[in-house]
Amino acid sequence: MQSEFEFIKRIRDQATKRRATADTKEDLVFGVGDDAAILREREGRETLLTVDMLVEEIDFKIEYAPPRLLGHKALAVSLSDIAAMGGAPAFSLLTLGVPKRFQISNPESQIFFEEFFAGYFALAEKHSVTLIGGDVSSTPDRLAIDSIVIGHCLTGQAVRRGGAKAGDAIYLTGAVGASAAGLKLLLDGARLNENEDSPAQSALRAHLKPEPPVAFGRRIAERGLAHSMIDVSDGLAQDLLRICEESGTAAIIDFDSVPLAPQVNEVGLISKELEAAFEFAVQGGEDFELLLTAGGSDEVELLEIAADFGVRLARIGQIIPVDQIKSRIMLSRGGQVKPLSIHGFDHFQI
Amino acid sequence: MQSEFEFIKRIRDQATKRRATADTKEDLVFGVGDDAAILREREGRETLLTVDMLVEEIDFKIEYAPPRLLGHKALAVSLSDIAAMGGAPAFSLLTLGVPKRFQISNPESQIFFEEFFAGYFALAEKHSVTLIGGDVSSTPDRLAIDSIVIGHCLTGQAVRRGGAKAGDAIYLTGAVGASAAGLKLLLDGARLNENEDSPAQSALRAHLKPEPPVAFGRRIAERGLAHSMIDVSDGLAQDLLRICEESGTAAIIDFDSVPLAPQVNEVGLISKELEAAFEFAVQGGEDFELLLTAGGSDEVELLEIAADFGVRLARIGQIIPVDQIKSRIMLSRGGQVKPLSIHGFDHFQI
Numbered sequence: 211m212q213s214e215f216e217f218i219k220r221i222r223d224q225a226t227k228r229r230a231t232a233d234t235k236e237d238l239v240f241g242v243g244d245d246a247a248i249l250r251e252r253e254g255r256e257t258l259l260t261v262d263m264l265v266e267e268i269d270f271k272i273e274y275a276p277p278r279l280l281g282h283k284a285l286a287v288s289l290s291d292i293a294a295m296g297g298a299p300a301f302s303l304l305t306l307g308v309p310k311r312f313q314i315s316n317p318e319s320q321i322f323f324e325e326f327f328a329g330y331f332a333l334a335e336k337h338s339v340t341l342i343g344g345d346v347s348s349t350p351d352r353l354a355i356d357s358i359v360i361g362h363c364l365t366g367q368a369v370r371r372g373g374a375k376a377g378d379a380i381y382l383t384g385a386v387g388a389s390a391a392g393l394k395l396l397l398d399g400a401r402l403n404e405n406e407d408s409p410a411q412s413a414l415r416a417h418l419k420p421e422p423p424v425a426f427g428r429r430i431a432e433r434g435l436a437h438s439m440i441d442v443s444d445g446l447a448q449d450l451l452r453i454c455e456e457s458g459t460a461a462i463i464d465f466d467s468v469p470l471a472p473q474v475n476e477v478g479l480i481s482k483e484l485e486a487a488f489e490f491a492v493q494g495g496e497d498f499e500l501l502l503t504a505g506g507s508d509e510v511e512l513l514e515i516a517a518d519f520g521v522r523l524a525r526i527g528q529i530i531p532v533d534q535i536k537s538r539i540m541l542s543r544g545g546q547v548k549p550l551s552i553h554g555f556d557h558f559q560i
Numbered sequence: 561m562q563s564e565f566e567f568i569k570r571i572r573d574q575a576t577k578r579r580a581t582a583d584t585k586e587d588l589v590f591g592v593g594d595d596a597a598i599l600r601e602r603e604g605r606e607t608l609l610t611v612d613m614l615v616e617e618i619d620f621k622i623e624y625a626p627p628r629l630l631g632h633k634a635l636a637v638s639l640s641d642i643a644a645m646g647g648a649p650a651f652s653l654l655t656l657g658v659p660k661r662f663q664i665s666n667p668e669s670q671i672f673f674e675e676f677f678a679g680y681f682a683l684a685e686k687h688s689v690t691l692i693g694g695d696v697s698s699t700p701d702r703l704a705i706d707s708i709v710i711g712h713c714l715t716g717q718a719v720r721r722g723g724a725k726a727g728d729a730i731y732l733t734g735a736v737g738a739s740a741a742g743l744k745l746l747l748d749g750a751r752l753n754e755n756e757d758s759p760a761q762s763a764l765r766a767h768l769k770p771e772p773p774v775a776f777g778r779r780i781a782e783r784g785l786a787h788s789m790i791d792v793s794d795g796l797a798q799d800l801l802r803i804c805e806e807s808g809t810a811a812i813i814d815f816d817s818v819p820l821a822p823q824v825n826e827v828g829l830i831s832k833e834l835e836a837a838f839e840f841a842v843q844g845g846e847d848f849e850l851l852l853t854a855g856g857s858d859e860v861e862l863l864e865i866a867a868d869f870g871v872r873l874a875r876i877g878q879i880i881p882v883d884q885i886k887s888r889i890m891l892s893r894g895g896q897v898k899p900l901s902i903h904g905f906d907h908f909q910i
Contacts, residue, residue, distance in 0.1 A: 239606055240718075243806070244720055244721050244722075245610060245641040245642075245644035245645050245789075245790060245791060246608040246610035246641050246642055246645045246647065246711065246718075248607070248608055248645070248718050249607040249609065250606055250607075250715070251601035251602050251604075251605045251606060251607055252601050252603060253601065253602060253603035254601075255601045256589055256599060256601060257598070257599040257600075257601055258596040258597070258598055258599075259596055259597045259599065259692070259710070260595060260596035260693065261653050261655050261706070262695050263657055263696075263697040263704075264697070265657050265697050265699045265700070265704070266700075267700045268697060268699060269697065290595075291595040291596050292596055294595035294596075295594070295595050295598070303609060303611050303708075305611050305613045305706050306613075307613055307615050307704055342609070343609060343610065343611060344611060345611050345612050345613045345706075346613075347613040347614070347615050347618060347619065348615065348618045349704065350615070350616075350617045350618065350702055351700065351701050351702065352699065352700055352701065352702075354613075354615070354657055354704050356613065356655050356706040358611060358653075358708060362601075365600070368590075370590065371593075371595070372594075439595075440595060441595060456593070
């Protein structure tokens with residue numbers, strides 16, 4: 211247990227060292243090192259809380275995930291949730307279940323966790339996020355990471371999933387499919403090479419080091435432009451379905467308008483047809499892009515904000531009343547409209 | 561993955577059903593079912609956040625932990641942290657890493673999780689805690705539970721570990737050693753029998769179903785009586801050391817004043833001497849009692865509050881300046897004072 215305490219102490223020292231530089235320090239009363247962290251509350255503001263668990267062999271494999279990128283991704287997945295609410299991330303907590311093979315006294319383990327926290331803290335610093343607590347436990351076999359992020363927004367500004375209205379246009383940041391392509395390549399044996407610049411390497415990076423468009427999401431919420439928003443973590447099809455279910459609506463997406471990541475071409479789909487790439491991209495998970503709906507008259511401002519933040523934004527379809535059609539999500543192509551089946555996204559089973 | 565979504569949906573339904581009864585509903589803007597939970601902030605108040613991970617085979621074994629009590633304990637360990645800050649618990653998030661053997665479609669698994677949540681929600685209701693979010697992931701082998709609790713206190717009222725002052729009296733709620741005794745009995749093959757009332761069964765209950773003195777801790781903080789406070793989770797000796805390290809003090813505890821749980825006598829210590837029972841009790845973990853320090857003039861009020869809440873409170877020693885002695889924690893017995901060695905608490909190695 212002493213080694214666990216020492217480990218926590220080292221993380222605490224790192225978190226404390228970084229504390230002074232955070233934009234959010236006025237709200238931090240006390241972080242790592244007591245029974246609970248203490249945060250100041252402010253009138254007119256809301257707290258946003260999200261948690262995501264990543265488990266070795268389920269959400270990642272040690273053999274392909276460099277520890278620095280694993281630390282990055284552990285934080286990124288939760289930042290993405292705050293982005294999807296239109297919030298500003300501020301604080302984080304991190305729980306690690308550390309397998310016995312990662313004994314802290316082992317120099318290789320030390321390097322692993324130094325790299326892990328280097329990646330975690332680099333992304334935290336980029337988004338002015340301060341680590342304020344967590345827990346460390348042993349696990350019998352597998353590394354388990356539970357990532358908690360706390361964000362803020364002004365009262366009433368959070369963008370929910372359930373606000374989509376019939377007639378809304380549907381927008382997507384970035385493109386879909388690169389992360390799923392990267393995962394497939396990793397499972398087929400490809401490995402990241404920082405010095406190589408190729409479509410395959412770019413797919414690996416999309417999977418291993420996602421960069422959610424946090425500042426864009428926040429601005430959209432501040433401007434009150436999105437009626438509903440979600441991050442694309444379980445696949446565009448699945449996550450659009452969630453918006454529709456929560457909003458009591460349906461949606462039509464336009465085959466030709468959905469931006470497919472060019473990296474999808476790297477995965478050697480059995481059929482080279484565009485349909486196969488589309489299917490792969492809209493069912494694949496972990497894009498960590500934002501999917502939002504907005505009134506058509508706001509499109510100019512949306513596109514301006516996207517341009518300001520260097521974010522690609524595509525209109526990919528429309529929200530429609532639920533009683534018009536049999537399936538919640540319809541796909542329109544060449545004048546034909548048919549239901550889009552939704553598989554959801556299961557790691558290692560794509 | 562569909563089964564995971566259904567599982568989350570069922571938890572969400574349960575959490576939502578309970579929502580209306582919670583005292584804290586005014587602060588809850590939105591709970592389970594979006595990218596993040598949304599909580600109202602209030603001027604003059606602070607948010608307290610704590611997280612604890614429980615892992616199968618490390619923190620508990622399925623073979624001895626009835627699922628209803630596991631659900632109870634998952635919440636209790638985090639409530640204990642909020643109690644130790646003197647806060648009022650209000651909200652919780654829960655992350656479950658569910659092993660493949662617990663497939664949700666399996667009726668036995670369904671019963672397991674129904675029982676787990678029955679225990680979790682019963683304790684949540686008792687403390688007016690509303691579940692507002694979480695995550696569910698698969699794990700390869702072992703059940704992993706990450707328990708997050710959010711509490712509140714008025715600005716400046718949180719009781720930290722680092723506020724102990726030389727001259728403070730040291731107080732302990734309840735007694736120590738019952739939980740460690742219960743764990744030892746469980747590992748030796750004893751099993752809980754709800755219908756049996758014996759010292760051994762009471763030890764098992766102390767370990768499997770801790771009841772942290774939340775209301776007492778809160779009142780102590782509201783009255784500004786404690787200079788420092790911590791919950792006894794890693795052993796009285798270890799947790800007192802934490803108070804001393806954070807406060808820059810040392811402490812003397814009085815051998816005859818520390819209340820040893822009578823259940824310690826059940827574990828068949830090799831030596832039947834009182835020293836062995838004392839050692840077992842002050843090094844054993846998971847008592848989830850409160851350890852606090854306060855000025856001597858506040859003792860009458862402290863004891864009155866303890867009586868109001870039905871909590872046993874014992875003065876067990878005194879905080880002293882760190883430069884008077886060589887060891888942070890000293891033990892006084894029959895006029896002799898010697899250092900108390902601290903082993904910390906390691907599950908399954910007591």
